[in-house]
Amino acid sequence: MQKVNRHILLNPGPATTTDSVKYAQVVPDICPRENDFFHIMHFVSSELTSFVADKEQYATVLFGGSGTASVESILSSVMTDGAIVIINNGAYGQRLCEIAHAYQLDWYEFKSPPDHPIQLDILKTFIQKLPKTVSYLAVVHNETTTGLLNDIEAIGTICKEKNIEMMVDAMSSFAAIPIDMNKMNIAYLAASSNKNLQGMAGISFVIAPKNKLEKKKTTKPTNYYLNLHSQFKYFIETGQMRFTPPVQTIYALKQAIIELKEEGVKERYERYSQLWETLIEGLTKLGFKYIVPAENHSKLITAILEPTCKAYNFTNMHDYFYKNSITIYPGKLKNMNSFRVANIGDLTVNDINLFLTIMEEYLQYIGIDTKEENLAGILYESK
Numbered sequence: 001m002q003k004v005n006r007h008i009l010l011n012p013g014p015a016t017t018t019d020s021v022k023y024a025q026v027v028p029d030i031c032p033r034e035n036d037f038f039h040i041m042h043f044v045s046s047e048l049t050s051f052v053a054d055k056e057q058y059a060t061v062l063f064g065g066s067g068t069a070s071v072e073s074i075l076s077s078v079m080t081d082g083a084i085v086i087i088n089n090g091a092y093g094q095r096l097c098e099i100a101h102a103y104q105l106d107w108y109e110f111k112s113p114p115d116h117p118i119q120l121d122i123l124k125t126f127i128q129k130l131p132k133t134v135s136y137l138a139v140v141h142n143e144t145t146t147g148l149l150n151d152i153e154a155i156g157t158i159c160k161e162k163n164i165e166m167m168v169d170a171m172s173s174f175a176a177i178p179i180d181m182n183k184m185n186i187a188y189l190a191a192s193s194n195k196n197l198q199g200m201a202g203i204s205f206v207i208a209p210k211n212k213l214e215k216k217k218t219t220k221p222t223n224y225y226l227n228l229h230s231q232f233k234y235f236i237e238t239g240q241m242r243f244t245p246p247v248q249t250i251y252a253l254k255q256a257i258i259e260l261k262e263e264g265v266k267e268r269y270e271r272y273s274q275l276w277e278t279l280i281e282g283l284t285k286l287g288f289k290y291i292v293p294a295e296n297h298s299k300l301i302t303a304i305l306e307p308t309c310k311a312y313n314f315t316n317m318h319d320y321f322y323k324n325s326i327t328i329y330p331g332k333l334k335n336m337n338s339f340r341v342a343n344i345g346d347l348t349v350n351d352i353n354l355f356l357t358i359m360e361e362y363l364q365y366i367g368i369d370t371k372e373e374n375l376a377g378i379l380y381e382s383k
């Protein structure tokens with residue numbers, strides 16, 4: 001197997017993949033309506049379930065699409081009565097609100113700061129005081145905007161007390177942070193193939209208890225391609241997706257699942273956490289400040305405050321890294337200027353050290369003396 005030219009992706013997915021995952025896509029052409037393909041689909045869907053739940057009781061529904069497809073599928077398929085509370089503490093919480101708005105759901109936004117944990121007592125009071133009965137709550141697990149890790153277990157407990165179904169956007173936590181859907185009281189979980197799973201982009205999926213997926217039979221459909229119940233029913237009856245799947249992406253996903261099982265979810269998270277510790281130690285030495293305190297951090301993606309010194313410019317810095325085969329990512333926060341570095345994918349500590357070396361070189365290139373004692377004072381111009 002010839003090695004593929006390696007790029008270090010420090011954007012929050014698609015992440016750096018192994019060559020074996022890349023090469024898994026190179027297969028003889030196959031019609032996805034064939035039995036041979038059914039076996040692959042079955043493997044992928046049941047193994048994805050097993051990472052977070054008991055596959056006798058829960059199932060995974062696959063869609064061709066980016067991550068947003070699965071989130072949109074849940075929000076547009078599931079609600080029959082009552083209102084939904086959407087927790088918004090970043091760009092992906094905001095996206096949940098935008099989807100709810102697009103489908104004209106009966107939704108209420110619970111806003112929370114992007115850099116602090118959700119105050120659970122305030123959330124409880126918020127739910128209690130709403131004029132409507134709340135039947136659903138949607139929350140992002142790892143808010144990719146900042147790396148803030150929302151405490152879904154505690155929110156799940158509140159939902160249990162109040163008989164609310166919790167929907168979790170686990171796009172950037174699934175396959176790294178251990179999740180137990182039953183224990184955490186998650187009714188619906190959305191994720192995709194191309195982040196911590198280390199597969200290719202193109203598959204979005206929903207995991208839910210089978211009885212919830214089967215349930216909705218009589219209510220008027222509000223969607224078509226993304227209809228969760230129809231997609232599940234068709235898969236049970238035929239072993240296929242209703243519409244053309246991204247065939248080669250599914251072969252890559254099968255390989256990515258095999259590699260995740262070999263590594264283990266807990267062990268993958270330990271590897272990622274070690275990369276994060278290396279990253280943070282190095283960035284702090286170079287004078288950078290990051291937004292979310294370590295105790296509330298997912299340790300998977302970090303929003304770093306942009307330096308305020310005149311010589312700094314994100315596009316220049318991005319291009320400097322890109323020339324060195326490293327991709328970094330712009331920020332997404334409204335009131336704080338930030339850029340983002342993710343530490344997910346097929347990466348090692350050497351990759352993070354290389355990133356730090358190039359960062360030091362870049363700072364020198366824009367005229368910063370990296371031997372200075374108080375680099376933060378220079379980067380953030382407090383001198």
Ligand SMILES: Cc1ncc(COP(=O)(O)O)c(C=O)c1O
Pocket residue numbers: 012013066067068069071092140142143144169170171172192
């Ligand atoms: C938490 C979260 N939700 C949803 C999405 C949307 O995924 P996609 O861009 O694949 O549609 C992302 C992507 O980064 C994400 O991080």
